[in-house]
Amino acid sequence: MHVGLFVTCLVDTMRPRIGFATIKLLEAAGCEVIVPEQQTCCGQPGYNSGDRKSAEAMALKFLAEFEAFDYVVLPSGSCAGMIRVHYPDLFKDDPALLARITALGQRTYELTDFLVNIAKLKKVPGTFQGTLTYHDSCSGLRELDVYKQPRALLAKMPNVALHEMVESTTCCGFGGTFSVKYGELSTRMADNKCQHIAAAHAGAIVGGDLGCLLNIEGRLRRNGDHTTRVLHIAEVLSDSDLEAP
Amino acid sequence: MQNTSINFKRQVTIKLADVKLQGALSRLQTRFVEGRAAVIGEINDLQETRTAAAAIRDRVLNDLEYWLLHFEQQAIARGAIVHWAETGADVNRIVAEIAARHGVRTAAKSKSMVSEECGLNDALELAGVEVMETDLGEYILQLAHEAPSHIVAPVVHKNMEEIADLFAEKHQLPRKTDIAELCREAREVLRPAFLNADMGISGGNFLLAETGSVLIVTNEGNGRLVTTLPRVHVAITGIEKVVPTLEDVTTLLRLLPRSATGQSITNYVSVLTGNKDSADHDGPEHFHIILLDNGRSSLLGSEMQEMLRCIRCGACMNHCPVYQNIGGHAYGWVYPGPMGSILTPLLGGLENAPDLPNASTLCGACAVVCPVKIPLPDLLRKLREKQMERGMKSRQETFMLKAWAWLALHPAIYAIATKIGVRLMRILGGKEKLLHHLPGARGWTDGRDFPAPAGMTFRELYKRGVHK
Amino acid sequence: MNARDKILSKIRNSQARTAAGSVAGTVAQTEMRDSYLALHPRGPLPPPLDNLVAGFKERAIKLSSDVMEASDSKDVPILLARYLSERKLPVSGVCWPSLAGLPWSTAGLDIQSRPAKNQDLVGVTGAFCAIAETGTLMMLSGPETPATTSLLPETHVAVLDPRRIVATMEDAWNLMRKEYKQPPRAVNFISGPSRTADIEQTVTLGAHGPYRVLLILAPL
Numbered sequence: 001m002h003v004g005l006f007v008t009c010l011v012d013t014m015r016p017r018i019g020f021a022t023i024k025l026l027e028a029a030g031c032e033v034i035v036p037e038q039q040t041c042c043g044q045p046g047y048n049s050g051d052r053k054s055a056e057a058m059a060l061k062f063l064a065e066f067e068a069f070d071y072v073v074l075p076s077g078s079c080a081g082m083i084r085v086h087y088p089d090l091f092k093d094d095p096a097l098l099a100r101i102t103a104l105g106q107r108t109y110e111l112t113d114f115l116v117n118i119a120k121l122k123k124v125p126g127t128f129q130g131t132l133t134y135h136d137s138c139s140g141l142r143e144l145d146v147y148k149q150p151r152a153l154l155a156k157m158p159n160v161a162l163h164e165m166v167e168s169t170t171c172c173g174f175g176g177t178f179s180v181k182y183g184e185l186s187t188r189m190a191d192n193k194c195q196h197i198a199a200a201h202a203g204a205i206v207g208g209d210l211g212c213l214l215n216i217e218g219r220l221r222r223n224g225d226h227t228t229r230v231l232h233i234a235e236v237l238s239d240s241d242l243e244a245p
Numbered sequence: 246m247q248n249t250s251i252n253f254k255r256q257v258t259i260k261l262a263d264v265k266l267q268g269a270l271s272r273l274q275t276r277f278v279e280g281r282a283a284v285i286g287e288i289n290d291l292q293e294t295r296t297a298a299a300a301i302r303d304r305v306l307n308d309l310e311y312w313l314l315h316f317e318q319q320a321i322a323r324g325a326i327v328h329w330a331e332t333g334a335d336v337n338r339i340v341a342e343i344a345a346r347h348g349v350r351t352a353a354k355s356k357s358m359v360s361e362e363c364g365l366n367d368a369l370e371l372a373g374v375e376v377m378e379t380d381l382g383e384y385i386l387q388l389a390h391e392a393p394s395h396i397v398a399p400v401v402h403k404n405m406e407e408i409a410d411l412f413a414e415k416h417q418l419p420r421k422t423d424i425a426e427l428c429r430e431a432r433e434v435l436r437p438a439f440l441n442a443d444m445g446i447s448g449g450n451f452l453l454a455e456t457g458s459v460l461i462v463t464n465e466g467n468g469r470l471v472t473t474l475p476r477v478h479v480a481i482t483g484i485e486k487v488v489p490t491l492e493d494v495t496t497l498l499r500l501l502p503r504s505a506t507g508q509s510i511t512n513y514v515s516v517l518t519g520n521k522d523s524a525d526h527d528g529p530e531h532f533h534i535i536l537l538d539n540g541r542s543s544l545l546g547s548e549m550q551e552m553l554r555c556i557r558c559g560a561c562m563n564h565c566p567v568y569q570n571i572g573g574h575a576y577g578w579v580y581p582g583p584m585g586s587i588l589t590p591l592l593g594g595l596e597n598a599p600d601l602p603n604a605s606t607l608c609g610a611c612a613v614v615c616p617v618k619i620p621l622p623d624l625l626r627k628l629r630e631k632q633m634e635r636g637m638k639s640r641q642e643t644f645m646l647k648a649w650a651w652l653a654l655h656p657a658i659y660a661i662a663t664k665i666g667v668r669l670m671r672i673l674g675g676k677e678k679l680l681h682h683l684p685g686a687r688g689w690t691d692g693r694d695f696p697a698p699a700g701m702t703f704r705e706l707y708k709r710g711v712h713k
Numbered sequence: 714m715n716a717r718d719k720i721l722s723k724i725r726n727s728q729a730r731t732a733a734g735s736v737a738g739t740v741a742q743t744e745m746r747d748s749y750l751a752l753h754p755r756g757p758l759p760p761p762l763d764n765l766v767a768g769f770k771e772r773a774i775k776l777s778s779d780v781m782e783a784s785d786s787k788d789v790p791i792l793l794a795r796y797l798s799e800r801k802l803p804v805s806g807v808c809w810p811s812l813a814g815l816p817w818s819t820a821g822l823d824i825q826s827r828p829a830k831n832q833d834l835v836g837v838t839g840a841f842c843a844i845a846e847t848g849t850l851m852m853l854s855g856p857e858t859p860a861t862t863s864l865l866p867e868t869h870v871a872v873l874d875p876r877r878i879v880a881t882m883e884d885a886w887n888l889m890r891k892e893y894k895q896p897p898r899a900v901n902f903i904s905g906p907s908r909t910a911d912i913e914q915t916v917t918l919g920a921h922g923p924y925r926v927l928l929i930l931a932p933l
Binding site for chain 3: 269272273274278285287288289290293294297298304307308309311313314315323325329330331335370379380381385398399400401403404405409424425427428429430431436439440454455456458464465466469470472473475484487491492493496497498506509510511513514515516517518520521522523524525526527528536542543544545546549554568623630638652662698
Binding site for chain 2: 007009011012016017019020023024035037038040041043044045047048049050051052054057058061089113133136138139142143169170171173174175176177178179180181182183184185186187188189190191192214215217218219221222232235
């Protein structure tokens with residue numbers, strides 16, 4: 001399988017090892033992974049802020065860079081959701097482009113969804129030991145039906161004990177620009193999430209979207225919690241959490 | 246009701262710090278979220294039923310003139326008088342005229358959110374009509390001179406102690422100590438109001454075109470009392486509430502109480518058609534139905550039309566993490582939560598509620614539970630697009646978005662800018678690898694640290710072949 | 714132009730925006746609407762119940778109605794007398810004319826055949842039919858079936874023939890269409906005692922309507 005990897009702007013700038021973890025997992029699943037060099041951002045921040053024009057431009061850029069692949073995989077439910085669910089909305093007045101964008105979107109997957117349902121990864125390379133709890137990021141959950149997939153992958157790891165938190169599917173308060181524009185509200189929502197994490201008594205909080213994880217980690221640390229680890233699912237599944245960031 | 250949505254941000258600060266309110270809001274989770282979850286499974290095929298419900302609403306909205314006229318014709322044939330009102334002020338005027346025509350001095354009212362839109366009670370008081378709210382929650386609000394904070398549970402923001410204090414003060418009776426006693430006291434205080442009122446005022450959950458009927462769902466019995474005992478009944482609702490047939494409303498009724506309060510059915514469903522005839526012992530002699538537009542018609546045929554499907558269940562706000570943290574008053578008008586964040590700008594002007602479409606993470610929890618499948622996050626986004634088109638966004642935000650988009654479309658410059666940016670942030674993060682302040686992002690760093698980036702970008706590391 | 718004309722004209726103009734794509738623009742509208750009204754199709758239904766009476770009883774009890782059963786309608790007053798005395802409730806009230814012939818006084822009850830007044834504490838009615846899906850009574854108002862009898866008193870007693878229990882509200886509407894030309898002034902669906910949860914979201918039985926609802930199933 002010829003897979004194009006779109007690492008996402010947050011992974012590119014903040015946590016590159018998530019990108020490398022993704023490559024490792026995809027190769028373990030037998031994929032040939034190409035990383036188009038000029039990739040930048042899927043356009044979601046602008047789109048969600050009401051700027052359709054720039055979202056359109058970025059969608060066209062994505063189409064040009066990724067159309068050739070059998071599959072496109074992203075370590076992010078929100079960016080994959082942007083591509084599969086929202087890109088078509090941007091081109092509803094152009095049938096030819098709409099068809100191409102829709103078809104590409106159908107081949108675009110969030111990482112765990114791809115590993116479980118397409119690549120059918122049998123063995124997870126990671127050796128993580130310990131307790132963890134899982135945060136279900138909103139877009140992955142509600143736009144792409146990502147819920148069972150990360151849990152199925154974690155279940156393949158014999159030394160992982162998953163402690164489900166109360167309200168794992170409640171929004172953490174990130175919401176892109178919301179986290180800055182409505183900071184007080186966002187902080188309160190992050191705090192609620194941190195309380196649920198604490199109640200789950202796990203050594204690590206794991207999720208599929210780096211935006212959520214940065215938000216959660218930011219509040220944990222400001223609250224004085226410097227021990228709960230904050231990890232992307234790709235890092236846990238591939239032992240990349242053991243490497244330097 | 247006066248629209249104070251412009252104060253949203255300030256209200257958020259106040260509400261987040263309001264400990265009593267926070268305690269009250271935590272009850273939403275148990276009663277409404279878990280309540281709905283417990284009974285929604287009673288519906289055989291929930292998704293099929295939601296699709297059918299959305300189709301029923303769309304059938305009407307796509308053909309509203311026909312269904313409204315059919316409703317009017319049937320209602321008049323049964324002896325009701327149908328009035329049309331363009332604005333809330335028109336509703337108030339019409340009700341005052343009806344009151345004057347029938348020598349009405351006192352009115353007993355069961356819950357109507359549309360009447361809140363109009364500010365009906367105040368207008369009637371000015372016209373010399375004493376209005377008694379009879380829905381327990383609305384009655385409490387009337388005593389406290391407050392507005393509702395939820396469309397189904399109007400005093401969700403108050404606790405029992407506050408209500409006991411209020412009753413003791415206003416009723417001049419010994420202070421009660423439990424909820425059952427408070428309810429009994431309200432019953433006894435309000436029963437005379439029902440018996441003596443000249444006019445009953447109600448809302449209308451649905452208007453049935455097939456039979457010309459007004460349908461109301463209630464639990465307390467006050468809805469039945471105000472539409473049965475007084476000699477005049479006035480029902481007020483929005484033009485979008487019409488539903489074609491009895492079967493259609495039955496489909497909607499499977500969803501409404503379960504979505505709203507976690508009930509399989511509300512205690513009373515009343516279908517009111519025409520006025521009493523000579524042989525009846527009870528019922529109004531005069532039945533007036535007022536149909537309010539107030540901006541709804543301008544949504545038809547637009548990309549916002551789906552919002553008119555709303556059946557006012559409140560499920561969206563019950564499941565909204567933003568509403569759950571701030572309650573309804575912060576939204577500044579009659580309708581809070583996701584549906585209010587869309588209706589308030591649409592009916593009251595986007596310029597008067599600029600925060601509402603933006604104070605959402607678009608998490609989508611609302612859309613999952615909406616019984617008529619309104620694409621709430623998409624509509625919120627569309628309002629943001631409108632703000633962008635009309636130049637309503639702040640200069641700073643517009644600049645940041647344009648700058649980011651420009652960079653993202655110029656990968657070579659993006660690469661350089663991000664390489665510099667992450668190195669800078671890594672340095673600022675220091676040994677802790679945490680930034681406590683981020684220039685231009687106080688909204689984040691006032692309450693949270695920002696984890697420092699790795700210090701090099703994925704693209705540059707990948708180019709170097711680090712992974713090989 | 715009055716308000717009605719202005720509103721209708723606004724609606725018409727708005728609808729013209731989607732004339733191309735909407736239902737309105739494509740098919741012979743009148744036929745479609747008329748046939749929709751005439752056929753009044755049902756939406757998705759719950760699965761059929763094996764036993765309507767058992768299903769009704771179970772749901773009615775779940776919604777806090779009390780249920781008693783009599784094999785013969787003349788036993789109804791005895792059951793009611795027992796119910797009232799167990800709860801130390803007054804033994805006088807009113808009933809619908811159709812139930813006036815039951816042996817009330819023999820059971821020690823003072824039940825008058827007249828509409829309810831505010832002072833009446835027990836109201837005895839029949840019901841047009843009942844719905845098993847939700848344990849609900851369907852009441853149709855009329856000169857012989859005043860609505861206040863099930864509303865003003867603190868105790869509402871409904872004598873219900875089990876053969877009048879149907880599965881769903883759709884079935885109830887069909888029954889009404891068959892037996893009445895058009896709906897009466899008020900159709901009231903009643904599912905237990907009045908209640909409110911406005912204070913701290915705690916359900917309290919007995920708000921403005923009855924505190925308790927007793928359903929006596931008896932052939933009539």
